[in-house]
Amino acid sequence: MTAVPVASAPLVLGGRTFDARRPAVMGIINRTPDSFFSAARFASLDAALARAREMVTEGIDLIDVGGVRAGQEGGWVDEAEEIDRVRPLLRALRDELPGVVISLDTWRAEVAEACAGLVDLVNDTWAGADPALVDVAARLGAGYVVSHTGGLPPRTDPVGIDYGAGDDAVVGDVLRVLADGAARALAAGVRPDGVLVDPTLDFGKRTIDSLALVRATDRIVALGHPVLQAISRKDFVGEALDLPVDDRLEGTLAATAIAAWQGATVFRAHDVRATRRVLDMVASIRGDRPPARSERGR
Template sequence: MRRDRPLVMAIVNRTPDSFYDRGATYGTGEAMAAVERAVEGGADIIDIGGVKAGPGSDVDVAEESRRVVPFVAEVRARFPELVISVDTWRHEIGRLACQEGADLLNDTWAGADPRLADVAAEFGAGYVCSHTGGAVPRTRPHRVTYPQLVADVVDEVTRRAGELVARGVPAEGILIDPTHDFGKNTWHSLTLTREIGRLVATGWPVLVALSNKDFVGESLGADVGERLYGTLAATAVCAWEGVAVFRAHNVAETCQTLDMVSVIKGTRQPAMVLRGLR
């Protein structure tokens, strides 16, 4: 896995009602084609989810398992060296996915199921520590307030990371995520983007999920399909500040943005330097 730029986590939603693709990768064939495109585009990690983050039709454990677990097995067989993440808050799904070869549990609902951490410890899987302000899974924020937002986020995710290590989760596999838009309004997400360096300064590798989110859309007055440029601008800001992993729908564009930031920072060499030399 390359280390001269931040890593890219490609989103593959096995859901019929994703806010972004509206079910484009719900089918198994379509989902595998998306994985193949993401890998070709430069993705380092594939994040597979079976439940829409926002409100919607009920998806029980059996249905989430049907959408996610066999597909994890297929991706592992097709790409033996690829890092596979599973976006779930349920320990049952985490366990089944790890049995099929998942490497990372992306808990975007901040420990709503405490037993998910035990699964990570048992299998030696990585874990994403998120911040939602105590929100219940699949709910939207309503008039949420934080006396000191960034401090609250830093305190919660670092405390959670420490607890996970104490429970046996490998420290080298833990990421912290401020979790833009989850339990937050647009002002909150903008503040976290601007102050992301405070999370980086904790020493824990930071993951951000900025891709096409509402805070980008509200900032620019842009519908879901018009948020790419705003997403990439926020991506560049966070990359400059040292964020380690970017969860993204638009893999190739995100990779190129991160490559350019890394070249400017001096952590990556230009692809070529001919101008003025010949």
């Protein structure tokens, strides 16, 4: 099999360096009562910390903390409540797990500003809906995730989205938006090795669009920035296989392997141990990771 492209620059966060030769796992902790996957809901600080410690044993590289559900379901959460949900956990993670890179999943500049000194990465899941967020990330010295949501505002479900026929329509739009967003991040002062691009599957996309973007991971890698793929248990997996969220692990891991082979650097995941093993196996097949054991004649 032909070797796949690797991002021209590594991703450097929290003093650690990541690249596509051994992709990183970003574990998910949602401080929300209504996350779409119930196993990722952590209402109490103690429960969230316990899960974070468990994820370390499972092979985590980054922890992504969010305080607001992405979709329309669930009540409105204002900035003050979002800060109250995420900041105590971020502080505890910084104190208790100093070797883990910490990401904040928010679209609000005010929330990121309130978490100064506690995060290594700002995961802007709504594509610059708050244009000041990238400036805050730069000022904090944090990395920044450039995302694509089809122009939809935060917490909008993808209804009536149509990029046109064929893979090239949606892929072309995503490539253009991500390239422009990365340029804006660099102009704002985000470090070149801190810019991460995310095609943002499901957000502003039909299932056929998300499947096309998994197939086109190598084209996104070719933009020259490390790529984040947030695949875990998403609706496009469920719709492709006609399965509810609790039964989407195998589909998630299949898409993860495909995207990893094509050169994605970071994978946002609920199922840390399974994702780590899949990524390590892909790296082993590519020749980027030596076997854990090697016995002659077997």
